[in-house]
Amino acid sequence: MSRFIWLHEDCLRATHPVFAHAPQARAVFIWDDAYMDAMHYGLKRRVFIYETLCYLPVEIYAGDTIDTWRALQNMAGASDIITGKTPNPALKAIMQTLREGLQITTIADAPFVHLDAAKDDAGQLRRFFKYWNKAKKNAFLYDGRP
Amino acid sequence: MSHGEIIAPTGFHARPRYLRHMEKQPTQFADRAALVAHVKALSPLAGDDGVSDTRGGRAAAERLLAAIDPTAYGHSRNYLDGAVTRLSPYIRHAIVNLNEVRNRALEMGDGKALEKFIQELGWRDFWQRIYAQNPDWIWRDIEAYKTGFAPDDYADTLPPDIAAGETESAAMNHFIATLKTTGYLHNHARMYLAAYIVHWRRVTWQAGARFFLAHLLDGDPASNNLSFQWVASTFANKPYFFNLENLQKFAGMDAPCDYHTNKCFGGSYDDLAVKLFPHMEAL
Numbered sequence: 252m253s254r255f256i257w258l259h260e261d262c263l264r265a266t267h268p269v270f271a272h273a274p275q276a277r278a279v280f281i282w283d284d285a286y287m288d289a290m291h292y293g294l295k296r297r298v299f300i301y302e303t304l305c306y307l308p309v310e311i312y313a314g315d316t317i318d319t320w321r322a323l324q325n326m327a328g329a330s331d332i333i334t335g336k337t338p339n340p341a342l343k344a345i346m347q348t349l350r351e352g353l354q355i356t357t358i359a360d361a362p363f364v365h366l367d368a369a370k371d372d373a374g375q376l377r378r379f380f381k382y383w384n385k386a387k388k389n390a391f392l393y394d395g396r397p
Numbered sequence: 398m399s400h401g402e403i404i405a406p407t408g409f410h411a412r413p414r415y416l417r418h419m420e421k422q423p424t425q426f427a428d429r430a431a432l433v434a435h436v437k438a439l440s441p442l443a444g445d446d447g448v449s450d451t452r453g454g455r456a457a458a459e460r461l462l463a464a465i466d467p468t469a470y471g472h473s474r475n476y477l478d479g480a481v482t483r484l485s486p487y488i489r490h491a492i493v494n495l496n497e498v499r500n501r502a503l504e505m506g507d508g509k510a511l512e513k514f515i516q517e518l519g520w521r522d523f524w525q526r527i528y529a530q531n532p533d534w535i536w537r538d539i540e541a542y543k544t545g546f547a548p549d550d551y552a553d554t555l556p557p558d559i560a561a562g563e564t565e566s567a568a569m570n571h572f573i574a575t576l577k578t579t580g581y582l583h584n585h586a587r588m589y590l591a592a593y594i595v596h597w598r599r600v601t602w603q604a605g606a607r608f609f610l611a612h613l614l615d616g617d618p619a620s621n622n623l624s625f626q627w628v629a630s631t632f633a634n635k636p637y638f639f640n641l642e643n644l645q646k647f648a649g650m651d652a653p654c655d656y657h658t659n660k661c662f663g664g665s666y667d668d669l670a671v672k673l674f675p676h677m678e679a680l
Contacts, residue, residue, distance in 0.1 A: 260490055261490065261491055262491050263490040263491055263492050264455060264491050264492050264493070264494070265455065267491060282422060282439055282440075284439065284440050284442070284443075287440065287443070288442065288443075290610070290618075291607050291610040291611050291616075292443070292610070292611070292616075293443055293444050293446055293611040293612055294433075294436065294437065294440070294443045294444055294445060294446055294447070294448060295446070295447065295448055295449045295580040295612060295614060296580070296613075296614055296616070297436050297439075297440050297443055298432065298433055298436050298448045298449070298453070299449065299451065299452075299453045299486060299580070299614050300453065300490065301432060301435070301436045301439075301453070302429075302432060302452060302453030302454060303453035303454050303455075303490065303492055304424065304453075305424045305425070305426075305432070305453075305454070306453075306454040306455060306456065307455075309424075310421050311421065311422035311424065312419060312420070312421065312422065313420075313422055313439055314419070319419070322419050323419075326419065335491070338525055338528040338529035338532065338619065339528075339532075339618070340532040343532075360491055360494050360496075361494060361496040361497075362496065362522075363494075363495035363496055363499065363518060363519070363521075363522040364519075364522065376523070376526055376527055376530055377527075379519075379520065379523050382519070382522075382523045382526065383516065383519055383523070386519055386522065386523075387516075387519070390499065390515050390516075390518075390519055391503070391508045391511065391515060392503075393500055393503055394496060394500065395496060395499065
């Protein structure tokens with residue numbers, strides 16, 4: 252049974268907290284062409300992402316993301332996957348499917364600002380200046396917090 | 398591996414290798430052309446519309462981060478030759494994050510001089526929070542158009558002359574060529590081109606958003622699509638549009654903005670509103 256890091260397109264940095272959370276784990280990026288088609292990515296973006304991967308401590312496999320993780324589960328004993336938190340519903344749906352048989356833990360990147368969740372009007376955010384009037388209190392502070 | 402040093406992989410030759418399941422893909426190449434060839438083989442349907450000179454990787458991001466000038470940005474960011482950072486593709490994929498960029502800016506000045514710079518980072522944070530809270534807003538009209546038109550009045554597909562950069566406007570053609578060649582457009586140029594697509598050509602913002610996502614290195618479902626909705630007025634109280642005088646002021650140093658090759662933008666805002674939005678009550 253092994254712990255892996257799943258490096259997806261929203262966490263392409265060696266200093267992303269996923270690495271600190273699982274320092275001994277193998278990191279994997281899955282080159283999922285169908286996913287990138289669905290994201291409307293052209294060749295320029297794909298080259299940019301691949302070039303970025305070449306500078307990261309990551310193994311790249313090509314294939315469907317779910318199938319590839321199932322294969323890593325069967326062939327390499329993957330059981331526990333640490334990955335970056337993302338707002339992308341397509342990635343979230345993949346994670347939800349993978350939870351059938353795999354433990355998935357999402358790790359958030361360092362936030363831009365720390366907002367008081369109780370006063371964040373969760374679900375109510377709509378116009379920028381309503382957000383900014385709260386965010387600016389910490390946005391000009393190192394690490395976005397007092 | 399040091400930045401810029403890409404070494405040839407052993408046995409990197411036969412195309413069918415790429416298709417073998419569970420084979421590790423190479424991360425070292427003889428040169429960038431070999432890397433590009435490999436990506437094309439992995440993604441045969443991604444098109445062949447060229448590759449940007451903008452390099453991937455953290456080292457490239459760190460060079461840009463070291464060179465930011467937040468104070469000059471605050472004064473000049475709306476001009477197409479302004480002191481923008483070009484960090485957006487790296488921020489998009491978390492190669493560098495907003496926290497790092499803000500902290501770097503704080504090392505360079507006081508709060509007042511940094512105000513616009515840090516507020517623009519806030520826009521990225523805002524869009525991401527909206528995306529997390531309302532993922533279904535990304536591809537559907539959040540609100541009705543405030544243009545006097547119904548959604549069905551807009552074409553669902555991008556006209557070929559826009560895709561080819563062969564429109565009636567030399568400035569828009571310049572922006573389209575820049576987008577397709579570099580994978581980048583200055584934010585103000587994005588607003589001009591988005592407004593042209595949606596309001597002058599009456600094309601859905603979704604068609605414009607797909608076109609941008611296909612070419613922008615930093616194209617993000619939230620930042621891109623919600624900005625398009627802001628321009629279209631489906632996520633704003635009124636449509637965004639511009640006239641030739643505004644275009645010449647902010648883009649004249651970068652794009653051909655003379656009247657004779659950009660006649661469609663001529664006139665006052667009131668004149669253009671009547672022309673573009675004939676069914677809309679006064680703005």
